[in-house]
Amino acid sequence: MILPVTLTMAAAAAVLNLWLAMRIVPGRMRGKIMLGDGGDQAMFARQRAHANYTEYAPFVVLLIGAIELAGGSPTWLWVAGATFVLSRVAHGLGMTRPAPNPLRAGGAMLTWVILALLAGWALAIAYGAAAHPATDTIQLMPARAAQR
Numbered sequence: 482m483i484l485p486v487t488l489t490m491a492a493a494a495a496v497l498n499l500w501l502a503m504r505i506v507p508g509r510m511r512g513k514i515m516l517g518d519g520g521d522q523a524m525f526a527r528q529r530a531h532a533n534y535t536e537y538a539p540f541v542v543l544l545i546g547a548i549e550l551a552g553g554s555p556t557w558l559w560v561a562g563a564t565f566v567l568s569r570v571a572h573g574l575g576m577t578r579p580a581p582n583p584l585r586a587g588g589a590m591l592t593w594v595i596l597a598l599l600a601g602w603a604l605a606i607a608y609g610a611a612a613h614p615a616t617d618t619i620q621l622m623p624a625r626a627a628q629r
Contacts, residue, residue, distance in 0.1 A: 530576035
């Protein structure tokens with residue numbers, strides 16, 4: 482089964498991860514910093530933006546995949562995924578600006594909202610499915626292979 486929303490969001494998450502990581506490299510080269518932030522506040526902010534992103538992205542992509550696999554609305558998954566990506570771009574840009582700023586705060590808040598909504602949606606599917614057993618099944622391997 483192809484999961485177009487999940488595959489697209491996973492690809493977008495990977496590109497965003499690369500962008501956040503690559504923003505760190507010039508500071509490392511300029512400051513000859515091989516490990517840590519070298520006391521450079523801009524380096525610290527960029528590292529935290531990247532680290533913070535890696536704390537949230539796996540959960541969001543995993544939830545999108547599970548919800549899509551369970552038959553969740555592709556339209557709402559597209560909206561949630563696109564909102565997550567935009568929120569993390571805003572947060573990444575906001576981390577390198579003086580705090581407080583609307584990019585950082587808005588990016589963080591939208592991330593939390595998306596994560597909470599996806600978690601709630603996943604729970605609703607899981608416990609709604611228990612109350613109403615599905616008639617469809619997912620075949621993990623062809624029937625012939627299972628008989629061998």
